[in-house]
Amino acid sequence: MISIDFLLSRQNHDGGWPYSAGPSWTEPTVFAMMAAAAAGRQDAVAGGVEWLRGLQRPDGGWAPQAGVEESTWVTALVALLPPAQIGLERHQGAVSWLVRLTGRESSPVYRLRQYLLGFAPEPDQAFHGWPWFPGTAAWVGPTTFGILALRQEFRRRPTRSIAERLDLARRFLLARMCREGGWNHGSARALGYDARAYPETTGMALLALEGVRAPQIDRALDAAQRFLNECRSADGVTWLRFGLTAHGRLPAGYCPPALPFRTTRDASLALLADGEAAGRNPFLASL
Amino acid sequence: MTTQPNRRQWLAASLGTSAAALGGCSAWRPLPATTVSVVRAAYNNSLYDIVRRTLEMHQPDVRGRSVLLKPNLVEFEPDSSINTNPLLVHAVYEGFRALGARSVRIAEGPGHRRNTLDLADSAGYFHTIPRFEECFTDLNLDEVTRVRLDRTLSRLEKLYLPNTALGADLLVSVAKMKTHHWVGATLTMKNLFGLVPSGVYGWPKNVLHWAGIHECIADLYAAFPRHFAIVDGIVGMEGNGPIQGTAKPVGVVVAGPDMVAVDATCCRIMGIDPLKVHYLMLSAAGDSRLIERGIQQIGEPIPSVATSFELIPEFRGIRLENS
Numbered sequence: 001m002i003s004i005d006f007l008l009s010r011q012n013h014d015g016g017w018p019y020s021a022g023p024s025w026t027e028p029t030v031f032a033m034m035a036a037a038a039a040g041r042q043d044a045v046a047g048g049v050e051w052l053r054g055l056q057r058p059d060g061g062w063a064p065q066a067g068v069e070e071s072t073w074v075t076a077l078v079a080l081l082p083p084a085q086i087g088l089e090r091h092q093g094a095v096s097w098l099v100r101l102t103g104r105e106s107s108p109v110y111r112l113r114q115y116l117l118g119f120a121p122e123p124d125q126a127f128h129g130w131p132w133f134p135g136t137a138a139w140v141g142p143t144t145f146g147i148l149a150l151r152q153e154f155r156r157r158p159t160r161s162i163a164e165r166l167d168l169a170r171r172f173l174l175a176r177m178c179r180e181g182g183w184n185h186g187s188a189r190a191l192g193y194d195a196r197a198y199p200e201t202t203g204m205a206l207l208a209l210e211g212v213r214a215p216q217i218d219r220a221l222d223a224a225q226r227f228l229n230e231c232r233s234a235d236g237v238t239w240l241r242f243g244l245t246a247h248g249r250l251p252a253g254y255c256p257p258a259l260p261f262r263t264t265r266d267a268s269l270a271l272l273a274d275g276e277a278a279g280r281n282p283f284l285a286s287l
Numbered sequence: 288m289t290t291q292p293n294r295r296q297w298l299a300a301s302l303g304t305s306a307a308a309l310g311g312c313s314a315w316r317p318l319p320a321t322t323v324s325v326v327r328a329a330y331n332n333s334l335y336d337i338v339r340r341t342l343e344m345h346q347p348d349v350r351g352r353s354v355l356l357k358p359n360l361v362e363f364e365p366d367s368s369i370n371t372n373p374l375l376v377h378a379v380y381e382g383f384r385a386l387g388a389r390s391v392r393i394a395e396g397p398g399h400r401r402n403t404l405d406l407a408d409s410a411g412y413f414h415t416i417p418r419f420e421e422c423f424t425d426l427n428l429d430e431v432t433r434v435r436l437d438r439t440l441s442r443l444e445k446l447y448l449p450n451t452a453l454g455a456d457l458l459v460s461v462a463k464m465k466t467h468h469w470v471g472a473t474l475t476m477k478n479l480f481g482l483v484p485s486g487v488y489g490w491p492k493n494v495l496h497w498a499g500i501h502e503c504i505a506d507l508y509a510a511f512p513r514h515f516a517i518v519d520g521i522v523g524m525e526g527n528g529p530i531q532g533t534a535k536p537v538g539v540v541v542a543g544p545d546m547v548a549v550d551a552t553c554c555r556i557m558g559i560d561p562l563k564v565h566y567l568m569l570s571a572a573g574d575s576r577l578i579e580r581g582i583q584q585i586g587e588p589i590p591s592v593a594t595s596f597e598l599i600p601e602f603r604g605i606r607l608e609n610s
Contacts, residue, residue, distance in 0.1 A: 019428040025486065067431055068447060068487055104497065132489020136497055141401075141490060185399050185490055191468050191601060193527050200401065232363075233405035262404040263428070 002267045004039040007032055010264045015047030019263040024051055025065045026074040030081065031268035034282045037085075038275045049085060052078060060093030071097060073132045073142035079149035080283065083156070095153050098146055099165060102128040103138025103172075124175035128168045129186075139186035140176060140201045143169050147208040148283050170212055173205050177216050182223030199227035203239030210246035210284055221249050234259040234266050241273045246284065321576055323543035323552040325586040328521050330374050334540075338378035338517075341542050342386055344585070347457060347515050350387035355455035356380060359463045359478050360395045361530060363409040368524045368534040371463050373415035375519045375540065379461055380416065393419075394451055396426030396481045398491045403427060424451045427485040436510060440569055441502035443494075447487045452511070458482075459515045460546060464523035464553055466532055469500055471564050471602045472557060473529045474550040475516035479507040501566040508546055508570050516549035517542045520556065525596035532597075539592050547576045552584060558595035558610035 010032075011017055016024025017032040033048040055062055061071020062078050075094050083091035104110055106128045111121060129138025130146035147169045154162045178188045182197030183205045189195060202224050209217060221244065228240045228251075237256050244250040261267040272282055324344060328337050356379055358371035376393060383391045393416070400406050403425040413419045429449035436443055452458060460475035467473035480503075483492045495503040508514075518541040526532035537556065543549040547570050551561035561567050561577045568577070575581025579589075595610050 019425075019486075023430055025428070027486075064487055065431070067433070069433070070487075072487065073489065131493065132485075133487070133494050136489070136493040139489065139491070139493070187491075191527070191599065193468075193531055195531070198400065232409060233402045235402040235405065260404075262402060266402075 002261055002270050004035065004041060004271060007035055007264060007267050007271065008041060008044050011044055011047060014051050016051035017264045019265060023065060026055060026062050027064065027077060028263065028265040028268065030077040031265050033081065035268040035271040038272065038280060038282060052086060053090065056090055056093065060097040062094065073130060073145065076130065076142065076145035076149040080152060098149060099161065101130060101134060103131050104135055105137045124172060127172035127175055128165065129172035138172060140173065140183045140205055143172055144204040144208040170209060173209060174214055174216050177220060180223060181219035197223055199231040199236035200239045202227060203243035206243030207246045207283060221247055225249065232259065234261050234270060238269045238273045242276065245276055319583050320545050321548045321581060322583040322585060323541060323548050325552065325584065325592060326540050327538050327587060328540045329538065330372055330521055334374055335378045335381060337540065338382045339385055341540065342382040345542065345544055347544060349383055349457055351389050352456035353390045354383045354388045354457045354459060355452060356391065356393045356459045356461050357478060357481060358393065358395055358461045360397050360406055360410060363406055365409055365411050368522045369530055370410045371461050371519045372521065373410060373412045376461055377416045379459065379517055392422055392424055394424040394426050396483065396485055398480060398485065401490055426452060426482060429484060431484050431487060434510065436506055440505045441498040443498045443503060443506060447484060448482060449484050452482045457513050457515055458511045459517060461517045464518050464520035464537060464557065466525050466528035466596055466598060468527055468599055470566060471605045472554055472559055474518055474553045475546040476504050476508050476550050476566060476570065479504065479511065482507060501569060504566040505569040514546055515544055516546040518549060518553050520553065527599055535596055537592060537594055539587065545576065547571050548582045551577045552582060555589050555607060556593050558593060558607050559605050560607040563605040
């Protein structure tokens with residue numbers, strides 16, 4: 001059983017959190033802040049906020065660590081934080097950056113180029129997901145967090161553009177599902193061969209598709225329940241808990257197996273999943 | 288006077304049948320950079336001796352230096368032939384320590400799965416390599432430095448690379464002998480994709496695909512000139528590699544100080560024409576490392592171990608003639 005004190009003991013002096021040891025990174029910092037906030041440890045949250053504020057880039061996005069001079073997918077994680085926490089203007093910068101970014105394969109320029117070269121368009125290229133890194137294709141992981149962040153934003157300030165973006169992103173996920181049910185990193189089929197799904201990305205995508213009704217969801221939930229019995233990774237189990245709970249399909253009285261937490265990210269997410277069992281899901285709640 | 292071992296002496300030494308043949312190996316002068324050794328091996332305790340003798344033969348200059356081993360860790364399936372076998376990685380680890388390296392670390396940055404240590408655990412690394420966590424670095428989450436790439440073949444101008452890899456005196460690519468559904472074959476050079484940090488670029492490292500896969504392989508090869516190459520060809524993978532193919536027993540470990548020469552030799556063993564593997568052509572840049580007579584090959588002759596790997600239809604055109 002992981003404790004919040006363990007997590008807080010890993011906070012760096014600069015206020016951020018490392019993955020395991022060393023410099024602070026945006027991703028573990030955001031998840032640790034969420035876990036600290038859920039535990040009422042506002043002092044630790046304040047340290048994280050200070051570190052994060054120093055990492056916002058002029059384009060409104062966030063870099064994954066201090067040494068990187070590019071805004072990346074982690075911007076969606078910052079956009080998941082309450083605007084009052086990170087600052088309204090900064091938060092809007094993150095949301096705007098997120099709305100502007102799409103996977104390169106769905107951009108009009110790329111699709112026109114493919115058309116002129118005589119390539120038939122892939123059906124799922126019509127749907128805008130999010131890439132890990134600007135200028136590249138969209139994948140399941142960053143699209144999950146893009147959806148979760150814009151869901152929060154839509155609840156606060158509903159706009160047509162965000163609603164459309166959410167719809168396209170959900171379609172992206174449904175189109176990228178593996179034939180067996182569930183998701184891998186986002187390549188369900190390559191050169192005519194079906195690829196296998198992963199536990200962690202299946203849980204993440206199911207979480208992002210909370211409230212969506214589609215035939216594919218049932219197959220994905222079946223896959224997630226299979227994975228839950230087999231998965232030997234704390235990260236995978238945690239995301240499966242989130243995903244299954246979002247659809248009311250986590251077995252009653254489920255108790256996660258004792259698996260090692262490899263990073264502060266894993267520990268933070270497990271603490272958040274424990275909180276979710278008590279009815280608090282920071283990814284879905286309106287903050 | 289120093290002498291170079293001939294093929295028979297080397298083969299005898301590698302098989303452990305002649306201790307005398309290795310007795311004076313420390314006095315041998317270094318083999319040419321294009322030397323590639325092919326040794327029969329199996330996943331058992333004899334692998335430690337075979338690897339140690341192989342390294343002694345090539346004599347990589349590591350005394351007092353830091354060595355980084357980069358295996359190919361891809362998926363959670365311990366009974367498959369996807370990952371570099373941990374027994375070979377441990378044998379290489381012990382081999383470099385025996386050569387006097389100041390430090391030996393193991394490092395990898397998987398391209399699809401985020402939970403690297405869970406993946407390593409499932410692949411048997413924790414079980415096989417004592418105190419694995421203490422000697423392992425997850426390159427996806429390492430500190431990075433922005434490196435400006437000179438004379439790139441890809442569309443990359445700069446790349447964030449992990450400090451653990453940049454700071455190593457010798458990078459050892461400990462790859463798996465597999466077919467690959469985008470580039471034909473994945474060996475020690477394609478294995479370098481694992482150096483690119485997913486913590487910056489994501490899972491997968493899609494920036495490399497958009498910049499040109501073959502060209503990026505060649506650029507990464509050029510970015511790490513202090514390298515050594517070892518291929519786990521004991522059981523490789525054929526067909527729809529690098530993940531969904533089928534196991535292909537070959538029973539060899541291939542090694543040498545130059546990745547191009549080692550990968551070209553592996554291609555011949557697999558029944559693939561290295562001159563038709565684009566990234567090898569780019570990296571060789573017209574020199575003789577892709578042709579058989581341009582490589583000083585020792586150990587088992589290629590015809591004695593060659594076994595034609597099944598290729599998916601998209602890559603049947605790279606088949607070596609007469610294989």
